[in-house]
Amino acid sequence: MVRTLYKLELVEKIAKILDEMPAKPKIEKDVTATEAIQKLDKSIRSMQKKNFTLEEIAVILSKNEMKVSVATLKSALARSPAKKAAGSAQTATSGDKPAARQSRPVPASSDAKTAPDAAQENGSFAVKEDRREL
């Protein structure tokens, strides 16, 4: 399989363009398209939060000499170590609320798959566990 390689300077230039972050430290070797996209994971997610689609991001990358398909973008991001770290951050519970908000009882949420207490006063409800036998 033929791999497309990109100069690290190009990866650094695109990172700046995407989110104006400081330049990344130089790495001695060239990287593959997948590696390049995974290095840009945070910048790309930041662009998505700014309502850019993957199609639009692929166009921006292509205009900056990194020609990648949307399929390659999706595949690389799905396998990105940064996504796996973000995925664990997605399991955040109501405990993530700022301290100032804790004056109300905490709504029934997320501890994984345990039977929560009875419905809270703030309109949340208890999610019953499935019966063991039917």
Add this chain to the structure above:
Amino acid sequence: MISKLIVVGGGKGGVGKSLVAAGLIDTSIELNRQVLLIESDTSVPDVYKAYNGIVKSMAIDLDKKEGWITLLDALNEHDGIAILNTGARNDKGVQLFSSLLMTALPQLKCQLETLWVIGRKRASLELLADYMDAIKEGVIHVIRNNHYGEGDKFQLYNESATKKRIEAAGGKTIDFPDLADRVSDAISNSNLAISKGATDLSFGDRIELSRWRSEVWKTLGDVV
């Protein structure tokens, strides 16, 4: 900051809201969106059971005003998109308290979109008309669940004034792909997230799930 609230409604039991909601969450994760799931189906909170622990999830009773206030707090504090899965009986709460949400949306700078899931029965459209009377903001898309047939089989909807109203207001009519019964049963009976099903089911089931999943990403990608 919250960018979008997507309500998955249908008002009628058994039209496939939960699978559409799961597909929407899965598509959002695939597109790297930060998802807040609000489960409001107090009778069958199956989407919460599947996704609690995978995305930030809350179970809120929207038959109560306090629940709507808690919903607004959650939207105000979330950075990303929120997906609200409704239950078959949530219409009363919507009619009584949705004005709170309508007041809050402009202040949150949050778009509202609704995916209204229909089968081929009249009740789907009656309840949709009630919803459209109660919710004047945002865009409503109608999801024809192809489990009940191809899009052209939804004759009552296809020939209705409601379809014209939906599309005149910028909404779309979307066909949601059918998933083989044995695979959807395996997913729902074990409260599996789609991503879990993609690793835990049998080989054949995984192949069918993967096919369906790609279709769902294509179908719902624009909504997310």
